[in-house]
Amino acid sequence: MLDDFFTRALVGGIGVALVAGPLGCFIVWRRMAYFGDTMAHSALLGVALALLLEIHITAGVFAITAAVAFALLLLQRQRALPTDALLGILSHSTLALGLVLVAFMAWVRIDLLSYLFGDLLAVSRVDIALIYGGGAAVLAILAAVWRPLLASTVSEELAAAEALRPERARLIFMLLMAGVIAIAMKIVGILLITSLLVIPAATARRFAGGPERMAFLAAGIGALAVALGLFGSLELDTPSGPSVVVAALLLFLLSLAGLAWQRPGGGAPQRNVHKGAQARGGETS
Numbered sequence: 001m002l003d004d005f006f007t008r009a010l011v012g013g014i015g016v017a018l019v020a021g022p023l024g025c026f027i028v029w030r031r032m033a034y035f036g037d038t039m040a041h042s043a044l045l046g047v048a049l050a051l052l053l054e055i056h057i058t059a060g061v062f063a064i065t066a067a068v069a070f071a072l073l074l075l076q077r078q079r080a081l082p083t084d085a086l087l088g089i090l091s092h093s094t095l096a097l098g099l100v101l102v103a104f105m106a107w108v109r110i111d112l113l114s115y116l117f118g119d120l121l122a123v124s125r126v127d128i129a130l131i132y133g134g135g136a137a138v139l140a141i142l143a144a145v146w147r148p149l150l151a152s153t154v155s156e157e158l159a160a161a162e163a164l165r166p167e168r169a170r171l172i173f174m175l176l177m178a179g180v181i182a183i184a185m186k187i188v189g190i191l192l193i194t195s196l197l198v199i200p201a202a203t204a205r206r207f208a209g210g211p212e213r214m215a216f217l218a219a220g221i222g223a224l225a226v227a228l229g230l231f232g233s234l235e236l237d238t239p240s241g242p243s244v245v246v247a248a249l250l251l252f253l254l255s256l257a258g259l260a261w262q263r264p265g266g267g268a269p270q271r272n273v274h275k276g277a278q279a280r281g282g283e284t285s
Contacts, residue, residue: 005121010230012123012131013244016184017196017222019135022142022215023180024201024222026173027194029153029211034084035072036194038091039174040181042068043190044098047115051108052101058130058182065178068094073171118189118241120230127186134183138176145169150211188241199248200225206255225251 027036043061050060068090075086102110114122142149151159152166159166181193188196200222201214208214228251229244236243 005123006230006234008123008125008128009120009240010227012128013120013187013226013230014223015128015131015135016180016187017200017226018219019131019138019180020184020197021200021204021217021219021222022139023173023176024197025204025211025215025218026149026153027177027197028201028205033194033198034087034091036177036197038072038087038094039065039068039177040190040193041091042094042098043181043185043193044115045094045101046098046182047110047185047190048098048101048105051105051110058134058185061185062178062182064094065181066175069171069174069178073174114189115185116189116191117239118185118187118192118244120187120240120244121233123186131183131187134179138179141172142176145172149173188244192241192245195245195248196222196225199245199252203248203252203255221251222248 027033042064046061046064047057049064050057053060072083072086072090075081076083081089102108102112111119148159148164148166148169149172151162151164152169156166159169180197184193184196201218203221204214204217208217225248226244229247230240232238232247233240233243
């Protein structure tokens with residue numbers, strides 16, 4: 001079944017979408033899209049260091065993105081600069097450092113475009129095993145921290161008062177993002193990873209009445225975007241990674257246009273958030 005490159009691409013892409021959807025919901029709820037971009041841009045530095053040290057690229061990317069997450073937490077505690085300025089510094093500096101380091105490694109042959117924009121059609125069986133194994137671990141950990149993460153999304157003070165340790169939940173969430181970026185890089189590329197996290201979640205928000213339903217819808221919409229993008233790429237001879245993102249964008253635009261069964265006001269409104277927070281210890285908007 002996995003002998004055909006298109007089948008491998010489809011299976012691998014759907015695996016990434018199933019993990020990115022639920023995680024992307026928290027990015028939308030917490031308004032952390034710029035943070036996602038920062039971590040994604042730092043992935044190129046991870047690729048360069050992995051090639052330099054001759055270690056697995058996924059491990060190198062995870063190490064650097066996790067280090068960026070820790071660095072951001074430390075810099076935020078010093079309060080020397082606002083968070084958006086810190087994100088801008090980390091995002092562009094890590095991307096530039098990665099590009100410079102790659103340029104110095106003249107002895108390494110590297111397809112830079114495949115790392116920047118993805119090479120979904122080159123997904124191997126090993127990549128699929130990594131995507132589904134790593135994705136299952138990410139989803140299991142996300143399920144374990146779901147309640148404190150939801151509570152801290154609504155109110156850090158409320159979560160702390162209920163002894164849910166919001167700081168720990170936030171750190172775990174950042175590390176989960178690092179893991180997803182590491183396994184998704186080959187699918188849509190460094191510059192497009194955040195779009196696969198954000199767009200399906202933003203689309204699902206218009207239809208979901210609660211956070212759990214939104215997470216499932218985001219995963220399904222992401223999987224549909226992967227399938228539509230791949231088939232469109234095959235028919236139109238366009239790059240696979242960007243085609244997936246364009247498909248996700250089209251689904252989002254359809255949601256904006258409004259379907260006949262769409263509920264007025266969109267999904268997961270603020271009033272439902274606070275009801276859920278009282279019932280389950282936290283929810284989000």
